[in-house]
Amino acid sequence: MRTAFITGATRGIGREVARQLKAAGFQVFISGRDATLLKTLQAELDCPGLVVDLAEADAAIGLFAAARQKLGQVDVLVNNAGFNRAKNPIARISARELDDSYAVNVRAPILLAREALQEMATRRSGHIVNVISSIVHARMENYSVYTTMKHALHGFTGCLTKEARLVGVKVTGIYPGGVNTTFRSNVRPDYIRPESAARMITQCITAPDDVVVHELIYRPLCETNF
Numbered sequence: 299m300r301t302a303f304i305t306g307a308t309r310g311i312g313r314e315v316a317r318q319l320k321a322a323g324f325q326v327f328i329s330g331r332d333a334t335l336l337k338t339l340q341a342e343l344d345c346p347g348l349v350v351d352l353a354e355a356d357a358a359i360g361l362f363a364a365a366r367q368k369l370g371q372v373d374v375l376v377n378n379a380g381f382n383r384a385k386n387p388i389a390r391i392s393a394r395e396l397d398d399s400y401a402v403n404v405r406a407p408i409l410l411a412r413e414a415l416q417e418m419a420t421r422r423s424g425h426i427v428n429v430i431s432s433i434v435h436a437r438m439e440n441y442s443v444y445t446t447m448k449h450a451l452h453g454f455t456g457c458l459t460k461e462a463r464l465v466g467v468k469v470t471g472i473y474p475g476g477v478n479t480t481f482r483s484n485v486r487p488d489y490i491r492p493e494s495a496a497r498m499i500t501q502c503i504t505a506p507d508d509v510v511v512h513e514l515i516y517r518p519l520c521e522t523n524f
């Protein structure tokens with residue numbers, strides 16, 4: 299049975315990816331910060347998981363070790379956890395906001411990918427999926443911090459794709475447009491449903507063995523920022 303470790307699985311896109319991979323026959327390990335939501339999904343999927351705040355660098359490394367220990371080996375890592383809390387004009391950006399966003403949106407997925415790549419390289423198989431954003435292909439006022447961090451993850455993912463290929467590991471960068479999740483405070487019924495956003499990711503993970511999807515960009519029809 300293939301295994302998958304999904305971050306940010308307590309809600310939104312990550313929760314649906316966990317559900318869909320479980321339904322596809324994967325043994326899953328899930329994480330997030332909200333203990334109640336994590337416990338509820340663990341009960342639903344009958345799977346292991348761990349509450350971890352990925353803002354802590356050491357916690358990210360410990361989280362990978364826990365996933366590996368529970369799953370035996372991690373065949374698929376889905377680096378999905380992320381946030382865009384403050385939408386400030388550049389004049390109001392704070393150093394704290396930059397650091398907080400960097401820790402979760404950039405440093406954590408890089409450290410988790412590093413841990414995963416080392417383990418996967420020994421088996422010359424595996425798949426690392428980084429959930430980035432279509433913001434990388436757009437420009438928006440008041441999104442500078444989030445855009446900067448997702449560009450960083452995009453750059454890292456490109457390098458990871460090259461290095462991972464040498465050791466037989468697949469890498470996919472996912473670039474969704476607007477998805478109607480708790481990511482933003484307002485409800486957006488015109489955006490992609492989290493189930494649909496996750497379906498696109500699951501399809502990359504369950505693609506035939508002889509295919510690697512390097513990049514997947516998708517948006518709701520209402521978006522014109524391309």
Ligand SMILES: NC(=O)c1ccc[n+]([C@@H]2O[C@H](COP(=O)([O-])OP(=O)(O)OC[C@H]3O[C@@H](n4cnc5c(N)ncnc54)[C@H](OP(=O)(O)O)[C@@H]3O)[C@@H](O)[C@H]2O)c1
Binds near residue numbers: 381431473474480
């Ligand atoms: N929604 C969109 O329109 C959209 C578009 C493009 C890309 N994305 C990306 O897609 C990914 C998932 O977003 P979503 O829409 O599903 O958002 P969401 O509904 O807000 O879910 C975010 C998930 O990330 C977790 N998370 C956030 N900060 C964390 C931290 N410090 N430590 C550990 N986990 C943390 C949350 O855990 P807790 O809730 O338990 O804290 C939650 O499970 C993100 O990387 C986001 O940037 C979203």
